[in-house]
Amino acid sequence: MSRLELIGINKRFGDQIAVSDFSLTVEDGELVSFLGPSGCGKTTTLRMTAGFESPDSGAVIVDGVDVTDLPPNKRGMGMVFQGYALFPNMTAAENVEFGLAVRKRPAAERQTRVAELLDLFGLARVAESYPHQMSGGQQQRVALARAVAIQPGVLLLDEPLSAVDAKVREELRTEIRRMQVQLHITTILVTHDQSEALSISDRVVVMSRGAIEEVGTPTQIYAEPRSAFTAGFIGAMNEIPVRIVSGAGGVVERGGRRVTAPGAAGLVDGDLAMLLIRPELLEPLGSTGGSLNGDLTVTGRVEVQTFLGATTRLLLAELPANPDDRSVLPAARRLAVDVPSATAGRWPAGSELAVRIPVAASRVIADGTAIQPGGHA
């Protein structure tokens, strides 16, 4: 219902830079996720948007109006907190009604609106229950209903699903998206859970150390990460060392093979670089070998098999490089290879496996921007 602009926001806590030069526009009705590891500044940015913290510099603009200096209760933003923060002395219905009562809406209107919302969130049965009588999922729904009851211009969700269990979390995130689209509320979702961010957002803001790493649609962020941090943080990602042969031509070399790889253009000749590829894109060559068609291969020994359902992940330790390989590149770290579970029996732990790296689907980034822990395979 509103367009939100965050312009050049900076915030320090003592010597610590919490948020640095954060600028973002969230369009009317858009759902944008702030995704990043803990301490990356995502919650601080959200709290500055809500007015619970004030930025050292920068501005928060809603529909063209500067609200940077307004207290939280004058901003008309709805917020859902990590621990729900339901009022323990009020029933579900009273919690939802609170914001309307503050706004001095007529009793009849309040009742209608509360009933509508309880219905929308499937809470009619627990309308008269107190928070301690409800399940985690129900409490979370009440928190959402309470936040949207005031028809906020902007809805802020601070890790809203972190306290509920995995199954409820999946249901609720779909429900949040459904509600957000239905009510057309401009929404910011703060999360450290990439699947949550990727599954329900229009755009994802990946943050690290107080700054924006990258902004893009979930598909862009997953398939074409522009930074090593994003690549490592979102999903599992393999890093395979390669040498830049020709920065001008985008040519890299590994194991004596030269191939043209996306992202290599413009890098410095002779430098070490990292080729990034998702586990599900690596293809086992088996014993027959096969045509390489301008792709690379890596051979390794299967260390562990992890059953993931439809697929099984093989953890591959690269075997020592070919003695006649003159490029002397460091071995790849453990490679993750996802294969259909039905075929995984062919490569038991201890067996040897060669995989093809479809270079066209990979991305080369300069080395030295090493991938942060937590993300890589």
Added chain:
Amino acid sequence: MSGTSIAGEATEETLPAMIVAAEKAGKARRRVNRGPRVPVWAIVVLTLSAVYFLLPLYATAVYGFSNGKHFTLQPLWDGLGDPGFQTSLRLSLFYSVLTTLLALAVVAPTAYMVELRFQRLRSTIEFLSILPFVIPPIILVVGLSSMYGIKSPVNLLASSWAPVLLMGGYFILTLPFTFRAIDNALRAVDVRTLTEASSSLGAGTIRTFMKVIVPSISLGLVSAALLAFTTAMGEFTLAALLGYPTFPVYLLNVNGWQPHMGEALVLVSFLITWAGVIALAAVARRTPGTQVVRGGPM
């Protein structure tokens, strides 16, 4: 029961225990034959404690309901009919109620603001709140008399503002109990997040405090009220030395010239205190949402 503890003055330890005991009494009755076997030593300790506490009460009753030779309720009727009793009890009730209200009105918002915005001041405030334990009432009253007495440029003692001295003194004496009770209750709920939630819904600080915080800490407020009330009701030193014929002062005087009546009235004051404790405990039990919840999976 005589001397300065005549109105059943409570200590920090005994009062919450009294509330809990009153609350549990009902539940316990419904759970006969279900609990685990009570060990022998517990029965021994319980019996000894009961004898220690009940024997003086029994002695007071025996002495109070007697004319020196045989049992009679005459001293009780004499006491209840005595104008001095009624006046002093009214005076005590008046100042105790005012002190209780003052304590709640000052301590609750202060503790809330400390918890919310001035965490750094917590240790200072905690230290100030326990000062009355270190400074006995006699020192307090001497200090008040010299500061605001006849020789002082700010002579409150001889003015119509004199009751302020008594109330102020009572207030200070109740601080250790009231601050602790309210602060504990505040720390058990997530004050900051509740305040932020309320604020995001449009409420200002006062509304948040009255509608969200106060109901969430009602049990703590009831405890604080109870502690403040009984402390003020039983306070002797300040009242006697500032010249207020409150109920404890009256009881001490009566004990001098009509000891049987005095003891009968001690029992009355004891019953009044207990009635108060039970009534407040009942109120607390009926208040919705007094169970503390922070959210999270259940």
